[in-house]
Amino acid sequence: MKSLSSYRELFALPRFGSSLLAAVAGKLKPGVSSLALLLGVAQYRGLGQAAVVVSVSSLAGAALPLRGRLMDRHGYTRGMAPALVAYLVALAALVLNERARGPFAATLAIAFFTGLAAPPIQIVTRLMWQQMTTGALRTTALSLDTMLADLGFIVGPTIAALLVVVVAPWAGLAASGLLSAVAVLLLLSRGLPERRTPPRSGERHWLGPLRHRALRGMMAASIAFFLAVRAIELAFPAWAQQHGSPLMSGVLLSCMSVGSVTGGLVLGALPARWSVKATLPRTLAVLCLGTLLVAASLTWTAVLVVAAALMGIALGPSFVALWATAGELTPAEMAAETLAWISSFMALGGAAGAAVGSVVAQALGPGAVLVLAAGSLAAGSWLAHRAVRAGAMTSEQLPESIPMSA
Numbered sequence: 001m002k003s004l005s006s007y008r009e010l011f012a013l014p015r016f017g018s019s020l021l022a023a024v025a026g027k028l029k030p031g032v033s034s035l036a037l038l039l040g041v042a043q044y045r046g047l048g049q050a051a052v053v054v055s056v057s058s059l060a061g062a063a064l065p066l067r068g069r070l071m072d073r074h075g076y077t078r079g080m081a082p083a084l085v086a087y088l089v090a091l092a093a094l095v096l097n098e099r100a101r102g103p104f105a106a107t108l109a110i111a112f113f114t115g116l117a118a119p120p121i122q123i124v125t126r127l128m129w130q131q132m133t134t135g136a137l138r139t140t141a142l143s144l145d146t147m148l149a150d151l152g153f154i155v156g157p158t159i160a161a162l163l164v165v166v167v168a169p170w171a172g173l174a175a176s177g178l179l180s181a182v183a184v185l186l187l188l189s190r191g192l193p194e195r196r197t198p199p200r201s202g203e204r205h206w207l208g209p210l211r212h213r214a215l216r217g218m219m220a221a222s223i224a225f226f227l228a229v230r231a232i233e234l235a236f237p238a239w240a241q242q243h244g245s246p247l248m249s250g251v252l253l254s255c256m257s258v259g260s261v262t263g264g265l266v267l268g269a270l271p272a273r274w275s276v277k278a279t280l281p282r283t284l285a286v287l288c289l290g291t292l293l294v295a296a297s298l299t300w301t302a303v304l305v306v307a308a309a310l311m312g313i314a315l316g317p318s319f320v321a322l323w324a325t326a327g328e329l330t331p332a333e334m335a336a337e338t339l340a341w342i343s344s345f346m347a348l349g350g351a352a353g354a355a356v357g358s359v360v361a362q363a364l365g366p367g368a369v370l371v372l373a374a375g376s377l378a379a380g381s382w383l384a385h386r387a388v389r390a391g392a393m394t395s396e397q398l399p400e401s402i403p404m405s406a
Contacts, residue, residue, distance in 0.1 A: 006140040006269055013132055015190050020144075022128070022186035026121035027148040029179040031156020033118070034058075036164065036172025041107065043169035044098045053111045060115030061347060067120060068340030069208055072333060076124055077188060079336075084184045086117035091177045095170040121183045122149075123339045128187065130327050130335075136272030139324060143268025146319045150261045209338040214329045217387025222322060222342050223349035224380030225284060228373040229315070230353030231360075232256070232291060235369040236308070238361040239298060248301070252308045259312020260319075267317045280321035281385040287314040288377035295370035325384065329391040 010016065037057060042050035071079035094110045097103075129141040163171035209215045233253060240249035267278055290311030297307040322342070330338040353376070357369045 006137065006271075007144075010133070010137060010140050010144065016132075018186050018190045019125075019128060019132065022121075022183045022190070023125045023145060023148055024152075025179045025183035025186070026125050027145075027152030028156045028159070029121065029152075029176055029183065031153045032160045032172060032179060033176035035157045036160040036176050037111065037114075039161065039164040040095075040169045040173050041098060041111075043164070044101065045104065045107070049104060049107075053107055056108050057111040057115035060112050060118075061344065063116055064120060064123075064340040064344050065208075065337055068123065068337035069334070071120075071124075071336040076127075076336070080119050080121075080124065080184050080187065083117050083119040084180060087114060087119060087180055088177050090114040090117055091173050095173060099170075119180055119184050120336070120340065121180065121187070123336055123343065124187055125183075126323055126327075126339060127335055128190075136275055138327075139272075139275045139278075139320060140268035142320045142323050143264045143316070145323075146264040146316050147261050149319070150257055150264070150316070154257060209330065209334050209341055212329075212331070214387045214391035215326075215338060215341075217383050217390060218322075218326055218329060219341055219345045221280065221284070221380045221383040221387060222345045223352070224376045224383060225318065225322065226346040226349035227353035227356070228287075228291070228376040228380065230350040231357035231369050231373040231376065232294075232311075234354060234357040234361060235366040235373070238369060239304075239366040242366065243301075251305065255305055255309040256312035256315065259309040260315040262316070263313035264316025264320055266313075267320055278317050278321055279384075279388065280318065280325045281381045281388065283314055283318040283321045284377050284381035284384060287311065287318050288374045288381065290314050291370055291374040291377060295367050295374065298367055298370075325388065329387065 013019075034054060038047075038050050038054050040050075041053045045053075067079065067083075090110055090113045094107065094114065097106050097110060126142070126145060129145055130138060133141045159175065160172040163175055210219075236252040236256075237246075237249035240246050240252070267275055270278075290307070290313075294304065294307045294311050297303040323339075326338060326342055327335075353373075357372065360372055361369050
């Protein structure tokens with residue numbers, strides 16, 4: 001089929017098989033690791049303390065931009081290989097401490113270190129796709145990457161739960177370590193993304209990508225985007241609880257996920273003249289309209305299910321456009337740090353969306369949460385538009401950036 005020619009061209013690239021396997025392992029790992037840590041520790045200490053351990057591990061993500069800067073300066077191999085060794089040692093220490101019923105303070109310290117040491121596989125795989133592809137083919141690669149991320153968060157927790165229940169409490173953590181090792185070793189064997197020579201110390205600014213107006217705008221847009229995503233994900237369970245149908249929360253979230261995967265895959269198959277139109281300001285604007293459609297459909301369950309799927313179709317392309325635009329605006333010598341900052345700001349937006357959304361849901365109901373999400377998406381679209389304009393106006397003044405689709 002002509003519509004699949006982009007994927008056939010992508011699959012025909014040299015060493016695509018090892019690249020795809022590295023990406024799959026990297027996308028499964030987050031879904032496996034978080035639940036494996038929760039269930040593994042809960043087997044020994046209870047769910048309450050296990051939840052604290054997961055939260056402490058997540059706090060280490062705040063150091064991700066610093067790790068990205070170090071990789072940009074010293075090379076991806078030096079950043080990934082030692083991190084893998086440290087991560088595997090930390091996982092082993094955590095398992096041994098739990099099996100020996102060691103101090104809870106030691107569990108917290110080791111969990112924080114595992115979060116700090118975990119190899120930033122997803123950042124490096126996105127840079128790998130950018131190195132391997134150009135033009136419209138890069139959109140196809142990022143679409144595939146987004147689809148794998150969606151599937152990873154669906155399949156990963158299931159794998160972790162099965163391993164913990166069927167094999168042993170530590171089996172999920174072992175799977176997390178194995179996935180990390182597979183991804184890192186494959187990336188090392190195929191050659192990590194090339195490290196561009198960083199600017200001389202006199203030219204380097206301590207703010208890094210935060211110095212650039214366009215990138216600051218992208219980071220602000222990512223906060224607004226993920227605030228809305230988390231708010232939407234909260235609105236569905238709130239609606240289901242309000243109507244006494246807890247099962248519907250899973251149905252609605254699944255419909256949105258299926259729509260997201262479908263939208264991302266379709267975008268990757270489109271000809272260049274069409275895929276280039278799916279810019280971040282446009283995809284966020286369409287997602288905003290889809291969210292308002294869902295809000296207007298809350299009265300009719302059947303219509304709501306369809307609306308959730310339709311809204312999801314714009315979700316996958318929005319993630320693709322986010323990473324594509326970030327790559328287009330990013331100076332090459334700070335590529336890893338920029339993606340790390342965006343990931344951190346997305347986590348910040350998600351935390352804000354969960355906190356604000358829960359308050360709004362209790363006070364005004366799920367409809368108000370969806371309106372809040374739509375407003376945040378509209379703000380994100382405007383911020384992304386300003387960021388793209390700022391990048392276009394200053395492109396001649398910025399250092400060399402990663403080329404993107406025309």
